[in-house]
Amino acid sequence: MQTHSTGFVLTRQSRDVRGQTEIVLWVKTEQGPCRLIVQGxxxxxxxxxxxxxxxxxxLRAGNISVSWRQLPLKSFQHKPMYACYAxxxxxxxxxxxxxRSEGIEVFEADIRLADRFLMERFIRGGIAFSGxxxxxxxxxxxxxxxxxxxxYIPKLSVVSLDIECSEKGVLYSVGLHSEQDSRVIMIGAPVEDEAENSWVQWVDSEKDLLLALESWFIQFDPDIVxxxxxxxxxxxxxxxxxxxxxxxLRIGRGKQPPHWRQSNQNPNQGFITIPGRVVLDGIDTLKTATFNFRSWSLESVSQELLGEGKQIHNVHDRMDEINQMFRHDKLSLARYNLQDCKLVSRIFEHTHLLDFAVERSxxxxxxxxxxxxxxxxxxxxYLPQLHRAGYVAPSLDSENWIASPGGYVMDSKPGLYDSVLVLDFKSLYPSIIRSFRIDPMGLVEGLQLEEGKGDEQAIAGFRGGRFxxxxxxxxxxxxxxxxARDQAKRDGEKAFSQAIKIIMNSFYGVLGSxxxxxxxxxxxxxxxxRGHEVLSRTKDMIEEKGYTVIYGDTDSVFVHLGKSHVQEDADSVGRxxxxxxNAAWEQRLREEYNLDCYLELEYETHYQKFLMPTIRGAETGSKKxxxxxxxxxxxxxxxFKGLETVRTDWTPLAQEFQQTLYDMVFHDQDADEYxxxxxxxTLDGExxxxxxxxxxxxxxxxxxxxxxxPQVRAARMADExxxxxxxxxxYQNKGVIEYVFTIAGAEPHEFRQSPIDYNHYLEKQLKPVADGxxxxxxKHFDDITAPQMGLF
Known part of the structure; x- marks a missing residue:
């Protein structure tokens, strides 16, 4: 029966079946999951x-059957092209x-079949289909x-999964937490009060646990893991x-098994495909959404985001405790297992990670x-639009890679200032792309215009670029x-807005990669x-008005107002x-280039007090x-930006000291006694x-x-x-080590054997912070901390 429906693409794959191709798309619809098969x-x-x-x-000599077709397409070098269909x-x-082994360049051969099928139809998540x-x-x-x-915006069902096992990797239990069902499948005999603990499913063996997991996936059928x-x-x-x-382990839809692929670059990284289901790792998805944390352990991230977590940080303490619970208190292990599942669910909900992934798709x-x-x-x-304009995309060619300058960072003017404003260009690189028509095909077309004759159609870029x-x-x-982002902001759709911002800002990075x-x-x-030019000229414009620009970085300028301003007056100056x-830039682009200007400077912050430090041990101002x-x-x-307080390689000692000391100085308090x-x-061990x-x-x-x-020395001692x-x-394969400095050098915190070297902490942690x-x-740290000389 021919039917029509609408849904959202979950997984895609292509394969060969009986001498022809088959694209399989698993789609989530309001009627449930659908498997779409596209043949040939x-x-x-x-x-x-x-x-x-x-x-x-x-190819004939290689006995590879293909068909050829001349298309109205050309390369970026304007050579006519043939399509080769396998x-x-x-x-x-x-x-x-x-x-390629015969020296013939092949274009777009790396585009996977399923990706091309969707891409050329402009299918981005949402799909209308019939069959x-x-x-x-x-x-x-x-x-x-x-x-x-x-x-189409899908309603996706989610399960949070977590396993517990021995140090040798033998399974103890699997935790599963979803709206439909929360349970722990545990190896062992049922305990008393079974009615109270009905959320624990007891099985006799590891094999039974895996079979129970298969059955759970068939029964509850989640879209996302x-x-x-x-x-x-x-x-x-x-x-x-x-x-x-x-x-x-047939946990895919249609009782299909997962497919595992090992990364070629990283032996510790793999990829999993489960037909009809999507696996989202919390750490990777948070990183893709540009979150950053001091530590990526579940305990640390859940503490930072949710204000809760578990306090078992040492992997051995945790392993010992898990082993003890499995032997003597399986219900506690089950609660511990399910708690991990729930924490991950709450992190996804709190950060709208699934919404972010859907909107990005x-x-x-x-x-x-x-x-x-x-x-x-x-x-x-980009590719489907390029084809419709008559071009084939170039091949990857890293041999001709020439680095481009990074973001503009001005020399800073070190000092302790009253009233510093930060003015920030809204999405500077995207606005430059819009204003100056920067585009891959635009470059090809612009370079084709004859110098002089085509100037009214070309916009000069840099390093010979013309658009x-x-x-x-x-x-x-x-x-x-x-x-779309402005609308998302107005509608309060944070995940959508963040997805758009990341994509928009990534376009420069992509073109420079x-x-x-x-x-x-x-x-x-x-x-x-162009960003360098915009920031440099903006600095000149500001200083022409009698203010001093003390620093600039990529898309921001830091403006000293000359004296202390109350908040209201500083806001007025900033606005x-x-x-x-903005008016000056509009006029400049209109007069010099006959272009509309999309550069937009915004007033971001008024610092009542502001420190621009020097490079450590020098007179020169710092950057970033x-x-x-x-x-x-x-x-x-x-x-704090770039200073010890926000750097993970400094101790909590330095960070606590810095936060209090800087607060005192900013409030004009005498900090000598502190x-x-x-x-x-610190010297007394407190x-x-x-x-x-x-x-x-x-x-x-x-x-x-x-x-x-030092960290390597400590890690070697720890593993000994x-x-x-x-x-x-x-610690043999990377990892994170905690260590302290002793009179014998760096030693692992867990296995410290020597007395602490307190002078190290004064000289290497407190003094650099204070003398910043x-x-x-x-004043100087040494003068304040030197023992008082008695008067004779």
Whole structure:
């Protein structure tokens, strides 16, 4: 029966079946899950007309069957193109390898079949489809599918999954938390009060646990699986134990097993595909949404976001406790297991992470579980438009990569200031792209215009770049996103607004990345170097009005008003500066380039007190490091940027000391007694709980050969102790180590053997913090803390 429906694409894959291709799309609709099967869509790549005859001969000799078609398409070098259609995905991979080995350039061969199917139809999440439908167990299957784009926001069912296991990876239990059902599947005999503990499902063995997990997925059928390190730990182990128990772990829709793919670059990273379901890892999704935390442990993130978590930080204490609970108190382990599931659910709800992933997919067409994905997002949006304009996209070519200048950072004027304003360009790089028509195809078309003759149609960029005034896509893409974001802000849709902001701001990074097929140093440089010009000229405009710009960074300028201003007066100055400078930029772009101006300076902050420190041990001003005092909603707030308080490689000792000391100086209080007292208490051992360094090992331990930093020394000592105690080694493959400085050097916090070196903490933690601000009021740490000389 031919039926029509609308839904949201959850998973996509392509494969070869009986000599032809098959694209399988799992879609969530209001009627439930649907499996769409598209057959016979041919993989396509492109070669130039010049290479076509040679390519045809090579493929015939290689016994690879293809069909050719000349299309009204050309390369960025204006060469006419042929499309080469393969019969199967396997053939398309072979022909690409074969042709490239013979020196023939193959264009767009890396675009996966399912991605191209969706991309060319502008399908971004939402999909309208028709076909012959047939009811299957738990879903509808559609054959002979036709599909097009649709605007559809899905209601997705979610389960939070977490496992508990022994140190050797033998499963104890699996926790599952969803709106429909919360339970822990636990190996063991039922305990008393079974009615009270009906949320625990008891099974006899690990194999029974895995079979119960399969049954749970069939019964409750979630669209999304979330967890904490859920792919590289939980699912990696579940699949390993399923293999050991000779099971397929059929937890996909249609009782299909998951597919595991190991990363080529990182042995500790894998990817999982579960047909019809999406796995979202909490850590990866938070990072993609630009969240950042001092530590990415579930306990640490849940404490920071929710104000709750568990206090078992040491992996061995945790393991010992889990083993003890499994042997003697399985109900406590079940509660512990389910608590992890609930914490992850609450983090996703609190941060609107699922909404963010859905909106990102609706905006760009990337998969819900795509980590990062800026290049894929740009390709999805840009490629179909490029084809319709008559171009084939260039191949990846990192050999010609030339770095573009980064964001503009002015030399700073160090000092302790009253009343500093921060003026900030709203989305500077996107607004430069819009204003100056910066675009990959626009560059190709602009360079084609003859110098002199085509100047009225070309806009000069940097490093030889020229952009066509009318033939471009990216400025319109930015404009549409910009308008959508403004609407999302008005509607209070934070996840949507954040998704748009990340995508919009990623376009510059994509164009400046050697991993992007559209990279051209003239493109990226025409954005960043224009940014340099905008910031430098803005500084001049401000100083012409009698104020001093003490610093500038990428899209912000810091303006000293010359004397202390009350908040109302500072706001008035800030608002007027913004009006004047925006008007000046509008006039300049109209007169010099005959362009509409989308540069928009905003008044962001008034710092009542502001510190611009020097580079440590020098007279020169710092960059990307400052502190200030602001008033928000009638309350004072200290802001630290790039200083010890916000850096994870400084101790809590330095951070606590800095926050109080700077607050005192900003309020013109005499801090001498505080500095002396804090130093003495440190020497007396009263601050021992604040002395722990916490650093990430960037490489495996055995890779550190010549220079052995303190954290590596501490990690080696810790693993020597772990080995003596018969524990698993913790730090051989990177990780985070906590250590303290002793008179014998750095030692692991957990296994400290020597007395603490308190002078190290005075010299390396307290003194640098104090001398970052005290010299601006004529004082120094050593003078304040030196023992008083008696009078004779």
């Amino acid at each position: 869509d041919k993989p396509v790549c492109f070669v130039t007309s010049h290479d076509q005859a040679n390519a045809e001969t090579i 019969q199967t995905v396997r053939d398309s991979l072979q022909l690409t390898t074969l042709l 012959h439908s047939q009811q299957k167990a738990g879903y509808l299957e559609y054959q002979q599918v036709k599909a097009k784009a649709a605007d 979330i967890g904490w390190n859920v792919i590289d730990f939980d699912f990696r182990l579940l699949l390993k134990r399923a293999e050991w128990n000779k099971l397929s 609706r905006l760009t067409g990337v998969e819900l579980d795509r980590i990062g994905g800026s290049v894929a997002a740009f390709t999805n949006l 066509h005034r009318e033939k471009h896509f990216l400025p319109k893409m930015i404009e549409d996103l910009w308008l 050697s991993g992007c097929r559209f990279f051209d140093h003239r493109l990226a440089s025409s954005i960043t170097m 007027q500066l913004v009006i004047d400078i 490091r400052y502190a200030g005092l602001v008033v928000e909603n009638g309350k004072e707030k200290m802001v 500095v002396r007292d804090y130093a003495n208490k 601050h021992d709980h604040l002395l722990v360094y916490r650093k990430r090992l960037r490489r495996n331990l055995n890779e550190y050969q010549k220079n052995i930093p 102790m772990n080995a003596k105690l018969g524990r698993p080694l913790q 601000i005290l010299p601006f009021i004529g």
